[in-house]
Amino acid sequence: MLPPAHVAHYGLWFLYAIPILIVAAAIVRSMTAQRRWARDHPDEESG
Amino acid sequence: MTFVPFAHALASRQDLPIPAWLFAWAASIVLIASFFALSAAWREPKLEDERARPLGERLSAVLLSLPAQILCGAIGVFLLGIAVYAGLRGTEAPDRNFALTFLFVTCWLGFPFFSAIFGDLFRPFNPWRAIGRAAGGAFKAIAGQRPAHLAYPERLGRWPAAVGLLAVVWLEVVYGASGGVAVGLDPHAAAVAALIYSGYTLAMMAVFGTEEWCERGEVFSVYFGMFGRLGIFGSRDGRLVRRRPCSAVTHWATVPGSAAVVIASIATTSFDGAQEGAFKDWIEATFEWFVDRGVGLTTSLRLTDTLFMLLCFAGVGLIYLLGVRGMRTVPGAPSFARLRTGFAHTLVPIALAYLLAHYFSLFVFQEQAPFGYLLSDPLGTGHTDLFGTAGSGIDFTILSANAIWYVQVAALVIGHVVGLMLAHDRALVYWPDYRRATASQYWMLAVMVAFTCFGLYLLSVSNG
Numbered sequence: 001m002l003p004p005a006h007v008a009h010y011g012l013w014f015l016y017a018i019p020i021l022i023v024a025a026a027i028v029r030s031m032t033a034q035r036r037w038a039r040d041h042p043d044e045e046s047g
Numbered sequence: 048m049t050f051v052p053f054a055h056a057l058a059s060r061q062d063l064p065i066p067a068w069l070f071a072w073a074a075s076i077v078l079i080a081s082f083f084a085l086s087a088a089w090r091e092p093k094l095e096d097e098r099a100r101p102l103g104e105r106l107s108a109v110l111l112s113l114p115a116q117i118l119c120g121a122i123g124v125f126l127l128g129i130a131v132y133a134g135l136r137g138t139e140a141p142d143r144n145f146a147l148t149f150l151f152v153t154c155w156l157g158f159p160f161f162s163a164i165f166g167d168l169f170r171p172f173n174p175w176r177a178i179g180r181a182a183g184g185a186f187k188a189i190a191g192q193r194p195a196h197l198a199y200p201e202r203l204g205r206w207p208a209a210v211g212l213l214a215v216v217w218l219e220v221v222y223g224a225s226g227g228v229a230v231g232l233d234p235h236a237a238a239v240a241a242l243i244y245s246g247y248t249l250a251m252m253a254v255f256g257t258e259e260w261c262e263r264g265e266v267f268s269v270y271f272g273m274f275g276r277l278g279i280f281g282s283r284d285g286r287l288v289r290r291r292p293c294s295a296v297t298h299w300a301t302v303p304g305s306a307a308v309v310i311a312s313i314a315t316t317s318f319d320g321a322q323e324g325a326f327k328d329w330i331e332a333t334f335e336w337f338v339d340r341g342v343g344l345t346t347s348l349r350l351t352d353t354l355f356m357l358l359c360f361a362g363v364g365l366i367y368l369l370g371v372r373g374m375r376t377v378p379g380a381p382s383f384a385r386l387r388t389g390f391a392h393t394l395v396p397i398a399l400a401y402l403l404a405h406y407f408s409l410f411v412f413q414e415q416a417p418f419g420y421l422l423s424d425p426l427g428t429g430h431t432d433l434f435g436t437a438g439s440g441i442d443f444t445i446l447s448a449n450a451i452w453y454v455q456v457a458a459l460v461i462g463h464v465v466g467l468m469l470a471h472d473r474a475l476v477y478w479p480d481y482r483r484a485t486a487s488q489y490w491m492l493a494v495m496v497a498f499t500c501f502g503l504y505l506l507s508v509s510n511g
Contacts, residue, residue: 016068
């Protein structure tokens with residue numbers, strides 16, 4: 001069992017995961033948008 | 048006799064103005080802002096060219112002279128000898144024996160911290176290098192020629208050092224685990240391990256050559272030297288030089304196995320921080336699983352800890368490789384193997400940040416001992432008082448819990464921003480178009496945010 005003093009921090013792991021999820025979601029969204037743009041504009045350089 | 052607890056962080060309770068998790072959010076925002084600032088303002092590589100300015104000729108001549116090298120080497124050999132003697136002949140109480148504090152606090156933590164500022168400080172004091180060089184010199188004087196060595200296998204690279212690094216930390220935190228103490232290792236076992244390691248290292252130096260083994264396989268040379276590449280001083284062509292901070296580290300990871308060394312550093316620090324906190328429940332469940340199957344208590348504990356340490360190694364490696372894999376999706380990317388090697392050095396400041404965040408308070412508290420009671424009673428017998436300081440203790444009020452937390456947060460944020468900077472600089476080498484370089488670094492941003500939040504989570508649980 002965890003010491004009581006640690007429980008509050010231990011159970012809050014998801015609050016530490018939120019920034020990671022936001023960044024990961026932003027990357028996936030950006031990559032998807034970039035691929036869609038490249039598919040719609042096959043003759044242009046996407047940069 | 049003053050009782051001196053030997054614990055990770057004994058200080059007053061934290062009283063933070065905002066919840067600890069909000070620091071993780073703030074740190075992530077700092078990283079994201081730094082990422083966009085780098086993208087906007089840093090459009091060509093600046094750190095690849097390891098430019099260095101020579102220091103004064105006289106200063107170089109004195110510090111790099113043969114007498115100075117002999118003196119530094121002799122100091123290293125003498126201190127190693129004292130530590131081994133104290134371990135073999137001194138008290139079994141880890142906190143009262145000079146051996147453990149000297150080996151696992153002064154050296155293991157002190158060299159990375161100070162080398163990261165001043166350059167590789169271990170190299171001149173490396174006792175095994177000093178012995179190897181002396182033996183080589185004696186051989187040449189007697190035989191009239193340099194000793195012949197085998198060619199070091201190129202593919203082996205720094206893998207022996209990576210495995211050795213895991214073994215050293217395993218010895219300290221798994222084999223020596225005794226609950227509630229920072230270094231619970233029996234001093235006698237530490238001394239025997241130091242003697243075995245000395246024999247192994249000298250044998251390898253005899254086979255492959257002193258400098259070759261120090262560069263590739265000698266754990267402490269490779270590990271401390273890695274942090275030394277962040278520092279501002281180095282030597283080149285027999286002369287001391289002052290270089291741009293972080294520029295020397297850009298070429299550190301070209302040797303195979305270098306990524307494994309830095310990943311091992313982050314993983315072992317993470318494991319040490321998590322075993323009493325974030326991973327405690329899982330470790331206990333696995334430990335009970337082994338015990339239920341009839342495995343002895345000590346063996347179960349060591350098996351469980353070993354398993355989790357290896358899982359940490361695999362986890363940290365996986366996060367890094369995911370970042371590298373993400374970069375491969377950007378048009379014009381080099382091969383996966385080239386990216387994996389090419390960005391490994393960006394983890395070095397993170398390894399330092401983890402080390403500083405996890406052990407800063409231990410270092411500040413415990414490093415008072417070699418200048419206090421251990422100075423007067425290095426064997427911890429209680430019968431010696433060489434300088435009248437044997438009764439002194441450790442001042443745990445020197446750092447408040449809040450101060451420790453702020454140092455931890457600052458170390459993690461600065462370490463990861465420097466990691467981002469190094470990654471951005473390297474990306475500009477592989478993708479001269481800064482827009483593509485920036486796109487490739489989305490993935491490293493995710494890696495850095497993940498390491499930062501994970502590190503702060505481990506610390507917040509450990510600090511309680």
